[in-house]
Amino acid sequence: AQSVTQLGSHVSVSEGALVLLRCNYSSSVPPYLFWYVQYPNQGLQLLLKYTSAATLVKGINGFEAEFKKSETSFHLTKPSAHMSDAAEYFCAVSHPGGYNKLIFGAGTRLAVHP
């Protein structure tokens, strides 16, 4: 069975600081991995996805994530936080060929303060 663990339900950073949101997964087969973001009063938006190509994946808004098989991790980073990055972030995994049935983590709410 697949599962996702996001360490830290709340993360707070200063504007301009590094953003690091942690995600570890469990899967019996090489998975597809995703990061979604939910801004206030909006739906989930795909930030980036890993689908067995390059292990370092670049997404929108300056975010990137690195797939590390040995650590079963897919942490999300951004070198410099912006106030507009304040949102809730979700890591998800799916089974290749399993349509888009996503298994989500519990989410991490990112706060950015001046």
Add this chain to the structure above:
Amino acid sequence: EAGVTQFPSHSVIEKGQTVTLRCDPISGHDNLYWYRRVMGKEIKFLLHFVKESKQDESGMPNNRFLAERTGGTYSTLKVQPAELEDSGVYFCASSPGQAGLDTEAFFGQGTRLTVV
């Protein structure tokens, strides 16, 4: 192009009542998914339609929940009778074709259901 549309955006009902949530996927998307997030917990898969057929309904919590997608266009999710534990945000998503490298699930804004 319109995105995935869900309504109502909010619904407050009393325990024992019936509520119907609606999702309009992106035009042409064969795949439609329902997910639910109970407060503070992870978003959980409920079911998946391919056109009008239920591909996977393994996440449906019990027989109080009924999902339909007549004609393969919009979908409804009915909860009857509603219980307190049904409160949460219900998300709908759609995607074209089969999941793979070039597909993406597009999510709606969700319906916040509160059962009192």
